[in-house]
Amino acid sequence: MMSTPSNRSRWHQKFRVAFTGLVEAVRMHNSFHVHGVMAILVIAAAITLNVQPWQWCVLILSIGGVLTAELFNTAIEELVRVLHPDADPRIGRVLDIAAAAVLVASVTAAIVGLVIGYTLC
Ligand SMILES: Nc1ncnc2c1ncn2[C@@H]1O[C@H](COP(=O)(O)OP(=O)(O)OP(=O)(O)O)[C@@H](O)[C@H]1O
Secondary structure: OOOOHHHHHHHHHHHHHHHHHHHHHHHHOOHHHHHHHHHHHHHHHHHHOOOOHHHHHHHHHHHHHHHHHHHHHHHHHHHHHHHOOOOOHHHHHHHHHHHHHHHHHHHHHHHHHHHHHHHHO
């Protein structure tokens, strides 16, 4: 299919709103700073240990998984703040489950990093 100027501007708009969302999430939530520092440390270790291309892929997928989980968690938190700012145990459960998704992604990523690090030492 031909890429028309209107298609291109629609895609440009999609990238623009997604990038704006990313910047907003990082600006408003400190958790991203922690994940960012961890990601930089992992990338620095991977460069120092001269990891294989497939190991790079696994590490990048793990980092992406954590950041994606944190973005969904942040989106749910922001939605709750707008739609239901009052305390409610049912809302609390939803937020706890979203936080659990970040925990699972982070622990999995840490195990992946440890396994790759162990095989290289
Ligand atoms: N409206 C609410 N009703 C019930 N419990 C809530 C509500 N808002 C927050 N909580 C409880 O507080 C916990 C922390 O929620 P909060 O949205 O403050 O995340 P946070 O600690 O600020 O996370 P982050 O650092 O990612 O912003 C939730 O997991 C939930 O248990």
